[in-house]
Structure formats: structure tokens, C-alpha cells
Amino acid sequence: MALKEDSVLHYNLGKLAYFSSKKLFSDPTRKDQDDFILSLSLAHNDFKALLFFWEVVGEFPPKSPNNGYVSARFGQYSSYRWMLYRYLAGALNEVLVLLEKKKEVLEDSEIARAMAKLDTSYQHTWEQLKSLARNIVDERDEETKQLRNKISNVRDNISFHYCDNSHLSDNYKKAFFNSTIRPDGRAYFTNGSSLEQISFLFADAAVETFLIEKMGMTPSNPDTDPLRKFVKAAYISIGQLVLQYLKQVQADVVTLGPSDREYEVGEPVS
Numbered sequence: 001m002a003l004k005e006d007s008v009l010h011y012n013l014g015k016l017a018y019f020s021s022k023k024l025f026s027d028p029t030r031k032d033q034d035d036f037i038l039s040l041s042l043a044h045n046d047f048k049a050l051l052f053f054w055e056v057v058g059e060f061p062p063k064s065p066n067n068g069y070v071s072a073r074f075g076q077y078s079s080y081r082w083m084l085y086r087y088l089a090g091a092l093n094e095v096l097v098l099l100e101k102k103k104e105v106l107e108d109s110e111i112a113r114a115m116a117k118l119d120t121s122y123q124h125t126w127e128q129l130k131s132l133a134r135n136i137v138d139e140r141d142e143e144t145k146q147l148r149n150k151i152s153n154v155r156d157n158i159s160f161h162y163c164d165n166s167h168l169s170d171n172y173k174k175a176f177f178n179s180t181i182r183p184d185g186r187a188y189f190t191n192g193s194s195l196e197q198i199s200f201l202f203a204d205a206a207v208e209t210f211l212i213e214k215m216g217m218t219p220s221n222p223d224t225d226p227l228r229k230f231v232k233a234a235y236i237s238i239g240q241l242v243l244q245y246l247k248q249v250q251a252d253v254v255t256l257g258p259s260d261r262e263y264e265v266g267e268p269v270s
Contacts, residue, residue: 015259016255016257016258017253017255018256020251023249032105032108033108033110033111033245035105036105037245039098040238040241043091043095047232047235047238048235051235057084072188072190075201082204085154085227086158086207088228088231089227092227093154095133095234096129096133100134103134111241114247115244118237122241143226147227154215157210158207158211167210168203169206171209172205172209182205189201
């Protein structure tokens with residue numbers, strides 16, 4: 001897929017900056033906190049990449065087929081969307097596992113002090129993350145309850161489980177056996193002389209069936225789905241906590257300049 005530089009693929013980055021690498025992992029009394037922040041930094045980057053690819057795919061949607069018709073291109077488009085949705089849910093679950101396993105670090109005075117300095121909207125997202133991680137959700141909080149159910153549904157059924165595929169095979173049967181959506185019972189795929197021309201759309205149909213039946217989704221509505229919207233809020237809030245922590249450990253951030261140019265290693269700041 002060839003994209004122009006000024007398209008969505010153009011990297012919209014802030015100014016390039018740095019701090020001394022020894023500001024992390026040099027103080028043995030702060031190792032657990034530094035470990036935690038490094039993991040959060042990677043999670044932030046993963047969320048950013050997945051959301052970025054989501055926007056790339058959404059930039060070029062093919063025409064939706066009419067009722068009673070099939071479209072290989074729309075099938076591939078839906079495949080990309082469902083895959084990214086599954087990976088967003090999986091990545092979010094990994095963050096929740098991190099928060100649960102490192103709950104002592106999360107409550108540490110250094111981290112708590114950094115969190116207390118965040119804007120209230122970011123603090124609210126962090127409270128939701130902590131509630132989800134501990135599976136302690138106020139039953140009156142419909143938003144967080146819905147998120148918890150969506151995360152567990154995707155995680156337990158269609159996220160990264162290639163080996164235990166009973167849920168996948170069950171949904172394959174629902175997709176094709178006596179289905180009103182696919183009454184012809186045809187398991188579609190695309191074939192060709194190169195690997196990029198091959199796509200097993202029938203596997204995506206099994207995932208799609210689960211998402212439609214269990215989560216009320218369609219290929220047209222993932223953009224407004226609460227889970228995806230929460231991932232975006234979590235990604236921003238995680239980034240803000242990392243930046244605040246760097247301030248607290250006096251990382252002495254130095255800004256080099258715009259990100260659209262190269263800098264020589266060790267180049268002095270003008």
C-alpha cells in the first residue's frame with residue numbers, strides 16, 4: 001500500500017528530546033519503579049502503533065457490498081479492523097495484568113506523587129485502569145462494567161489463543177452452518193501467485209460472528225466502540241504519567257529540535 005508523505009502515514013511527532021540514560025536504573029532503591037515506568041513506556045508505544053494502524057486502515061475503506069453480495073476487498077478491510085481490535089484488547093489486558101502484579105509499585109509514594117500531579121481527566125482514567133486490573137468495579141458504573149465485560153470476552157475467546165480454538169471453531173459453525181447471514185454456506189478466501197494475494201476470509205468470519213453476537217458490533221462501528229475509545233484514553237494517560245515521572249526523577253530533559261530532520265549523535269544543543 002503506497003501512501004504519500006502528507007497522508008495519514010506521515011509521522012506527526014513533537015520535538016526530539018533526550019535525557020541521560022543513567023537517570024533510570026542507576027538508583028537501586030528505585031529499580032521497581034523504573035521497571036514499572038519502562039513497561040508503561042513500551043505499552044504506550046504499542047497502543048500508539050495499533051491506533052496509528054487503525055487510522056491507516058480507516059483512511060482507505062472500500063465500498064460496503066450491497067445486501068446479498070460479497071466483496072473480497074471489504075472482507076480484507078474488515079479483517080484488518082477486527083485484528084487491530086483484538087490486539088488493542090489484548091494489549092490493554094496486558095497492561096491490566098501489569099497493574100495487578102505491580103500493585104505495590106503502583107501505590108508507591110513516588111508513583112502516587114506523579115499520578116497526583118496529573119490532570120483530573122488522566123487521574124480518572126487511571127482509577128478506571130486500577131479498578132479493571134483488580135476486577136473491583138462498582139456495579140453502578142455502567143461504563144466500566146461494559147469495558148470489563150468486553151475485555152474479558154475478547155481476551156478469553158478471540159485475542160491471542162491460536163492453540164485453544166474451541167471458541168473459534170464454534171463461531172465458524174455459527175457463521176456457516178444454517179446461517180441466515182451466509183445462507184450459501186461458502187467459506188470464502190482469496191488465492192493468487194504471491195502470499196500477499198492470499199487471505200483466508202473464512203477465519204475472519206468466525207471472529208466477526210463472535211463480535212456481532214456477543215458484543216453487538218458490526219464492521220462499521222468499531223470506531224465508536226467504548227473499548228477502543230478507552231484504549232485511546234489509557235494510552236494518553238499512560239504517556240502523561242511517564243512524562244511526570246521523568247520530571248520527578250529530575251531527568252533534565254533537553255530538547256534538540258524538530259523531528260523532521262536528522263541529528264548527529266552527540267550533537268551539541270544550539
